[in-house]
């Protein structure tokens with residue numbers, strides 16, 4: 001049943017009016033015959049111009065890269081087999097002040113969508129306007145919170161009015177540019193709200209009303225294309241409810257006539273400062289996607305396909321890292337993450353080979369063993385596709401299907417586009433792996449730094465004094481991460497601790513997120529919260545003198561929360577109590593004293609991150625440059641390195657602060673916050689969860705910070721670092737990201753797409769042997785073969801070892817065909833490696849080649 005037809009709205013409407021009498025005959029059928037472009041859906045799939053499609057989509061969030069990167073990212077997504085690019089719309093980036101819109105630079109939404117169109121891909125536009133997304137305040141502008149009577153994401157008139165206004169603004173903008181598919185544009189789907197279902201259970205009746213309102217409001221905007229709500233089991237018709245998660249096969253839409261859509265298949269997970277870096281093995285990701293498709297899934301979106309960077313102060317939180325790499329198929333820098341990108345590309349080709357059967361038949365399931373099954377799609381027109389699944393985590397399964405036998409690796413699915421030949425198995429990776437390196441760019445003696453130290457809480461006209469402690473966000477309105485709280489403490493000369501007793505203990509309770517404590521101008525301690533526990537308590541002895549002592553507390557918000565019930569009400573900053581223990585009087589409560597406040601740093605007020613602002617202070621040079629000192633600004637200039645490999649700043653020697661290049665903020669850095677987590681061995685088999693496979697334990701959660709090439713001038717680039725805590729600027733270096741080495745691990749007789757396609761086209765009579773493809777980055781060549789073994793090699797890329805069986809000429813073919821080349825192909829054939837070293841054994845080829853300039 002077709003639920004939603006679309007058509008050239010204006011044409012349709014005028015025709016309907018002109019031929020009103022046709023209504024009696026059924027105007028809708030008339031309209032459908034006037035279809036020029038349409039997006040619709042039924043129980044099987046989204047249909048575009050009447051055709052059911054299995055759609056592969058990937059999230060690329062435009063503000064998380066530079067516009068100069070967009071064409072390449074989109075092209076790489078297309079080359080990876082994607083049909084659709086999905087993005088959120090980031091309200092707080094587009095409306096920084098009420099009614100003042102911004103759609104320039106990396107917020108040029110229309111340009112982004114037009115580039116997707118130019119590449120021949122579709123767009124899924126998730127307007128939200130709540131987006132979650134590990135983005136500051138979940139995408140809401142902070143000013144929204146201060147609209148009288150507002151209550152976010154519920155049946156609240158001021159909120160709904162703002163949400164409707166912004167959503168309408170975006171829809172109208174898209175219509176004006178003819179970007180909806182029914183207008184000839186690329187947008188085939190939109191999303192309203194984001195994962196509201198779980199909140200609805202908590203909030204109850206007003207939430208139910210809000211859901212209805214949001215759907216009606218969205219549908220009323222007449223985009224001509226379907227709307228989606230994700231994680232929203234009660235999504236009202238005609239809105240489609242969709243699934244988000246690591247797996248999606250168990251999901252079913254709320255109505256039988258809606259297609260099975262997975263709007264977020266998580267390719268990895270986000271990194272938080274203080275957390276280890278998550279990775280999701282591609283064998284498991286591919287398994288989850290194949291499992292979704294075999295269960296009838298028709299739309300799958302990789303969240304993220306390119307994660308990118310949380311530039312400036314856009315990271316949500318608290319404590320979302322600046323890198324939003326996400327272990328996505330395209331890495332933060334826009335380079336291929338291999339084998340993830342390549343293995344998914346192969347998966348998409350395999351799925352597309354099955355598309356005719358998938359869209360026209362419902363699967364029937366044949367058990368093949370205790371934990372094995374076949375999902376078969378057989379259409380009336382004769383198309384047949386089968387998915388053979390082995391759910392065992394630890395063992396292979398030999399199964400029979402049709403009149404053939406198949407060997408299925410653990411936790412894997414084989415895809416048979418003709419119900420006979422395997423072209424792809426989710427656990428057999430044919431794509432190469434790439435090991436990346438960060439190479440320091442030669443800088444003629446390194447950066448020449450100058451420094452400027454700002455005083456703790458230097459007061460000016462913007463400072464004010466009140467009795468008691470203020471909530472941070474209400475005070476800063478998030479114009480800065482920083483809020484100074486300062487008070488004076490009078491210490492009597494008779495205090496016991498002054499004559500040899502224990503120093504008094506200062507205790508500060510803060511709602512978060514980080515705190516530096518200065519006593520009489522000296523940093524006396526630091527306390528840092530975390531994503532899970534943003535609240536913190538500082539409690540340490542402090543050095544006080546007789547007379548007036550100045551206590552200056554620098555409270556830092558490290559990104560506003562982006563998820564949780566009414567996260568907009570969560571507090572930050574020092575709410576107290578603030579106490580001093582160990583005085584003659586015992587405890588003194590400082591909470592209700594006079595406190596002076598200053599929003600932001602002096603250097604922020606002076607705009608030291610800009611060239612003009614930086615000339616307003618005197619900088620220290622040469623051997624006087626501050627090192628390991630808090631509240632220090634550093635500046636230098638540098639020339640852009642030649643070439644086009646992506647660049648990053650290695651901030652490993654610094655502690656916590658922010659970096660700017662040519663006036664633009666690269667983001668917050670925090671290498672001092674070491675990653676906690678369990679970085680043990682990780683197997684691809686078994687159910688994945690975000691903490692299953694992590695790296696960097698005990699090291700900085702994020703050491704490198706992406707510097708988009710397009711931010712640089714050829715010479716004289718202005719680099720500013722603000723260090724809160726104390727670091728060594730001479731350890732900072734500019735690095736280029738490139739491939740270090742490439743590996744392939746191929747099973748002899750591993751089924752391949754190439755072999756299937758050659759046979760299907762009649763160009764080959766029998767199955768072809770698999771091939772190892774190796775490719776270095778642009779401008780690189782294979783300089784040597786680090787390892788090659790045809791036989792029973794062991795280990796993983798970077799640490800392969802020979803096994804008991806090894807062909808002596810394993811290296812030769814690679815030496816001959818690969819060294820000196822940017823890319824090469826070697827067939828996995830015993831003859832190529834000399835004599836078969838162990839004819840009765842199933843062999844593999846493992847190779848690692850070094851890439852150099």
Ligand code: GAL
Nearest residue numbers: 131132133134194195244270
């Ligand atoms: C989802 C949410 C996304 C993102 C993701 C985690 O629940 O819809 O916006 O936050 O979690 O990366």
